[in-house]
Amino acid sequence: MIFKKDIGLLVLILVVGTVVAIINPRFLLAANISNTANQVGLFGIIAIAQAFVIVTGGIELSVGAIVAMLGVLFIDLIVNGGVHWALAAALVIGIGMLMGAVHGALVAKVGMQPFVVTLCALLIYRGLARYYTEDATVGFGFGASFPTLEWLTAGRSELFAPIARLFGHEGPTIAVPHTLIALAIVTVVAGVVLHRSVLGRYLFAIGKNEEAARFSGIATARITIAAYVICCGLTAFNAILLAMYTRSISPAVHGNFYELYAIAAAVLGGFSLRGGEGSILGVVLGTVLLQVLQNLVNLLGIPSSLNFAVMGSVILIGVLADQQFSRYRQRSLGRARRPRDRPAGAPERPGVDVARTDGAT
Amino acid sequence: MVPPFLELIGIRKRYPGVVALNGVSLAVRPGEVIGLVGENGAGKSTLMKVLGGVVAPDSGSLRTDGVERAALTVNDAMAAGIAFVHQELNLFENLDVAANVFIGREMLTGGFLKLVDTRALRQRVAPLLERLGCDFGPDAMVERLSLAQRQLVEIAKALSLQARLVIMDEPTSSLTIAETERLLRVTDGLRSDGVSIIFISHRLGEVERCADRVVVLRDGAVAGELDRAGISHAAMIRLMIGRELKGNHVPPGRPPGDAALEVRDATTGAHPGRTVDLTVREGEILGLAGLVGSGRTELARALFGIDRLLAGSVRVAGSPIDGGDPRAAIERGLYLVPEDRKRCGLLLDFSVAQNISLPSLRSHARALLVSTAAELRNAQRQKETLGIRVPAVTAAAGVLSGGNQQKVALAKWLSMKPRVIILDEPTRGIDVGSKSEIYGLLRALADSGVAILMISSDMEEVIGVCDRIAVMHEGRISGLLERPQFSERNVLHLAVGAAAAAPELEAT
Numbered sequence: 001m002i003f004k005k006d007i008g009l010l011v012l013i014l015v016v017g018t019v020v021a022i023i024n025p026r027f028l029l030a031a032n033i034s035n036t037a038n039q040v041g042l043f044g045i046i047a048i049a050q051a052f053v054i055v056t057g058g059i060e061l062s063v064g065a066i067v068a069m070l071g072v073l074f075i076d077l078i079v080n081g082g083v084h085w086a087l088a089a090a091l092v093i094g095i096g097m098l099m100g101a102v103h104g105a106l107v108a109k110v111g112m113q114p115f116v117v118t119l120c121a122l123l124i125y126r127g128l129a130r131y132y133t134e135d136a137t138v139g140f141g142f143g144a145s146f147p148t149l150e151w152l153t154a155g156r157s158e159l160f161a162p163i164a165r166l167f168g169h170e171g172p173t174i175a176v177p178h179t180l181i182a183l184a185i186v187t188v189v190a191g192v193v194l195h196r197s198v199l200g201r202y203l204f205a206i207g208k209n210e211e212a213a214r215f216s217g218i219a220t221a222r223i224t225i226a227a228y229v230i231c232c233g234l235t236a237f238n239a240i241l242l243a244m245y246t247r248s249i250s251p252a253v254h255g256n257f258y259e260l261y262a263i264a265a266a267v268l269g270g271f272s273l274r275g276g277e278g279s280i281l282g283v284v285l286g287t288v289l290l291q292v293l294q295n296l297v298n299l300l301g302i303p304s305s306l307n308f309a310v311m312g313s314v315i316l317i318g319v320l321a322d323q324q325f326s327r328y329r330q331r332s333l334g335r336a337r338r339p340r341d342r343p344a345g346a347p348e349r350p351g352v353d354v355a356r357t358d359g360a361t
Numbered sequence: 362m363v364p365p366f367l368e369l370i371g372i373r374k375r376y377p378g379v380v381a382l383n384g385v386s387l388a389v390r391p392g393e394v395i396g397l398v399g400e401n402g403a404g405k406s407t408l409m410k411v412l413g414g415v416v417a418p419d420s421g422s423l424r425t426d427g428v429e430r431a432a433l434t435v436n437d438a439m440a441a442g443i444a445f446v447h448q449e450l451n452l453f454e455n456l457d458v459a460a461n462v463f464i465g466r467e468m469l470t471g472g473f474l475k476l477v478d479t480r481a482l483r484q485r486v487a488p489l490l491e492r493l494g495c496d497f498g499p500d501a502m503v504e505r506l507s508l509a510q511r512q513l514v515e516i517a518k519a520l521s522l523q524a525r526l527v528i529m530d531e532p533t534s535s536l537t538i539a540e541t542e543r544l545l546r547v548t549d550g551l552r553s554d555g556v557s558i559i560f561i562s563h564r565l566g567e568v569e570r571c572a573d574r575v576v577v578l579r580d581g582a583v584a585g586e587l588d589r590a591g592i593s594h595a596a597m598i599r600l601m602i603g604r605e606l607k608g609n610h611v612p613p614g615r616p617p618g619d620a621a622l623e624v625r626d627a628t629t630g631a632h633p634g635r636t637v638d639l640t641v642r643e644g645e646i647l648g649l650a651g652l653v654g655s656g657r658t659e660l661a662r663a664l665f666g667i668d669r670l671l672a673g674s675v676r677v678a679g680s681p682i683d684g685g686d687p688r689a690a691i692e693r694g695l696y697l698v699p700e701d702r703k704r705c706g707l708l709l710d711f712s713v714a715q716n717i718s719l720p721s722l723r724s725h726a727r728a729l730l731v732s733t734a735a736e737l738r739n740a741q742r743q744k745e746t747l748g749i750r751v752p753a754v755t756a757a758a759g760v761l762s763g764g765n766q767q768k769v770a771l772a773k774w775l776s777m778k779p780r781v782i783i784l785d786e787p788t789r790g791i792d793v794g795s796k797s798e799i800y801g802l803l804r805a806l807a808d809s810g811v812a813i814l815m816i817s818s819d820m821e822e823v824i825g826v827c828d829r830i831a832v833m834h835e836g837r838i839s840g841l842l843e844r845p846q847f848s849e850r851n852v853l854h855l856a857v858g859a860a861a862a863a864p865e866l867e868a869t
């Protein structure tokens with residue numbers, strides 16, 4: 001499950017982290033690490049969700065809008081509707097999966113383009129979220145209290161110190177956010193599903209070459225729909241975590257751009273938007289890198305308005321470097337493989353000649 | 362006689378494992394129509410690629426207007442006035458006729474704005490269309506035109522390039538009789554304007570009707586030429602064949618059993634209105650011969666459920682299968698090794714083992730988790746039975762040679778108890794050694810009781826390997842040959858739809 005790309009990404013994270021820590025030692029404070037970890041937990045699951053769709057060669061743009069709409073719905077259900085939070089969570093995740101089934105069916109059965117389907121979904125869900133609350137902010141009223149739910153979703157626990165104490169040591173006192181634990185569990189499960197299960201193999205096969213997958217007897221439509229169901233179901237789960245983290249949701253802006261964070265993390269993690277490539281561990285590392293960058297902007301005193309610009313530049317450079325590297329590797333491989341394949345007298349690259357003169361006429 | 366303006370001298374071209382052209386010489390004089398005929402794989406398309414500057418010959422030379430060269434570039438070919446009307450037309454459906462004719466060479470107006478001068482385009486195109494007798498104007502949208510009309514647009518494009526030689530590759534294969542007649546009249550008109558034509562066709566009647574001279578290719582060499590007086594159906598077929606192909610047939614090790622695959626009244630989208638009836642018995646290799654475009658691949662796809670049959674029924678071992686879903690076919694033990702290995706048969710980036718296990722992945726899994734060990738064991742077993750030459754089954758399928766890739770595509774199905782295997786051009790682009798290995802594998806499979814339907818355009822293969830041959834012509838089975846009737850001549854007669862013309866199939 002560990003790929004070369006993942007190691008490259010890990011090295012990049014360590015380098016960036018070291019540089020930041022040297023410039024501003026506060027980076028390594030327990031509180032800062034714990035907060036950054038919480039952010040990673042909050043954004044990691046939607047990135048993993050996105051990965052399931054991207055691996056099939058699709059894209060899910062409605063992630064942010066789902067986060068807003070289902071977040072609003074969840075809070076409204078438990079605060080104003082008096083529904084038990086566990087039931088409300090199950091309901092919200094169920095609706096999310098249903099949304100995924102619709103997106104998937106439109107893509108795989110009707111044959112619409114994933115970009116179009118999910119772009120429309122984005123607009124619809126965002127609109128519905130705003131209509132549902134009449135554009136008002138939804139939050140926990142005075143005195144509303146859900147201790148178990150809050151502990152589960154937004155709490156933090158000391159994990160390292162007690163374990164270390166068992167072995168008679170003084171462990172580091174870092175409060176591990178439960179969102180990070182949730183991410184860890186999702187990562188393991190998603191990693192096993194994508195990299196070890198039959199479904200995962202089918203997803204990669206469809207992303208690489210849907211035609212060949214069909215000729216091998218894979219139910220390509222059903223598997224594609226499953227990818228969207230998993231994606232939107234996980235997104236719905238994440239919507240609950242985010243709702244409990246922010247505690248108040250203004251439906252016009254909550255979750256804005258989250259689909260892009262998710263896509264960015266997946267791309268950093270080695271997923272190709274053409275499908276068929278990538279690793280779950282890579283997505284998580286991609287999320288970590290994005291959050292470290294965000295943290296870097298804060299700690300190094302860079303104006304926070306430059307936040308997006310920094311993120312965009314790093315992703316661009318990272319993907320560019322990766323591409324150049326693999327092209328270089330391929331070229332040296334190709335050179336080693338067939339040095340004497342070309343017929344004598346034939347132009348080295350026949351295409352070049354044509355292209356040049358075509359332009360001149 | 363007018364001297365030729367284009368000459369090919371001793372053109373040779375090898376591809377790995379195949380000699381596509383073996384010393385072909387050809388001269389084209391102004392204003393003559395040359396019929397170019399030959400079986401599938403005789404070297405026609407490679408020769409055309411050499412003329413178009415797409416493929417450089419290994420040896421030999423080309424002379425255009427007295428200038429001798431080792432190879433043409435695409436631009437040399439254009440400058441020499443060579444134009445193509447391809448089987449698959451290369452037109453932009455979303456543009457009008459005038460824009461298509463002058464695509465990439467638009468006349469401009471508006472100074473630095475560089476706007477397309479639509480009016481000038483149309484004025485230039487209109488007389489060309491008139492010359493060809495077109496019933497549509499330069500502003501007609503190509504998407505509204507019929508195939509025959511689109512062909513005329515291609516020819517107009519060739520004329521606008523001052524073409525002196527128009528090469529038509531199977532131009533009539535999808536035309537109605539009336540449209541064909543009109544196209545032949547257009548070729549007459551071009552000839553009298555001094556434009557030369559190379560007319561490639563499997564339809565010998567049309568070649569007979571329009572050609573001044575016929576060049577017959579066989580096995581990458583010119584088998585013979587016929588002048589106007591000597592052109593006849595029989596003479597062309599005699600030149601196209603001419604080998605005795607029989608020696609290497611391995612007889613089946615068991616008598617054929619019950620019908621394993623029964624196809625009744627099957628109609629595919631390629632030839633609506635035509636029906637196919639076909640029976641393949643257990644333990645036999647049935648060859649499905651025919652020319653390119655006769656509907657064999659479409660039939661195979663529909664039998665496997667990739668496409669839906671428009672009509673008809675398919676039974677495997679007596680029980681019917683639902684169309685339109687490969688999984689229904691797979692469940693009954695009917696498998697397809699498709700023609701296009703790279704696009705449909707294999708996932709080139711997946712490892713050999715992953716490719717082999719893909720259709721049967723569930724049986725290599727426990728609790729829906731793939732057991733890599735079971736997967737590798739299966740792949741290793743198949744590698745040994747089929748003799749797949751790859752250092753490790755974890756290598757990507759894309760790095761294998763064509764023959765080994767084909768073995769992998771076959772191996773996918775072998776662990777799944779096949780009843781019927783359809784192979785579409787299983788040895789295309791494969792070297793001789795691998796070919797005979799694959800033939801051996803197919804015979805062994807048949808002897809184990811599997812029914813094999815092998816689509817092949819390779820005459821040697823069809824005659825050498827199969828126990829019976831069904832020949833397909835324009836969407837129906839035009840004849841069924843038993844072993845004593847096997848001959849290239851009989852297959853070819855049925856393939857060009859000339860069975861009625863031939864008095865009877867001669868037993869050889």
